[in-house]
């Protein structure tokens with residue numbers, strides 16, 4: 001069985017998966033009682049897990065458009081939204097890193113608006 005770090009568990013209740021003898025994956029709701037299946041001397045028991053939720057897009061309507069277009073192809077919006085409040089200079093360096101190191105396909109003309117959005121996401125320290 002795969003062990004998940006329960007410290008990471010939060011919002012979305014994914015339910016449980018049971019691999020049947022026929023190889024079919026069944027998804028159960030979280031409140032379903034654990035079930036087991038035995039075949040060929042192997043017993044599989046269903047487990048309920050709760051995985052972290054994830055914001056799919058950045059909030060902020062039209063102003064967020066530029067980050068929604070450029071910054072969620074490779075990782076979640078949450079990953080960026082959960083960063084600490086950073087200065088404009090720090091966000092500029094981060095965006096440059098994404099472009100140069102990870103080859104993020106960002107149009108140079110979008111960079112100032114991206115940096116502005118990111119620097120204004122949270123109150124500056």
Ligand code: HEC
Nearest residue numbers: 070071072073074080083094095098102103104105106114
């Ligand atoms: C081409 C893929 C790609 C795109 C597009 C992309 N990133 Fe990343 N980003 C990465 C990778 C790879 C990592 C490193 C992930 C890891 O270490 O687990 C990362 C990590 C990050 C991190 C975590 C801190 C760090 O430096 O590792 C932040 C913040 C971040 N990206 C912001 C952005 C922003 C803002 C944009 C939009 C301008 C963006 N990313 C677009 C690939 C991308």
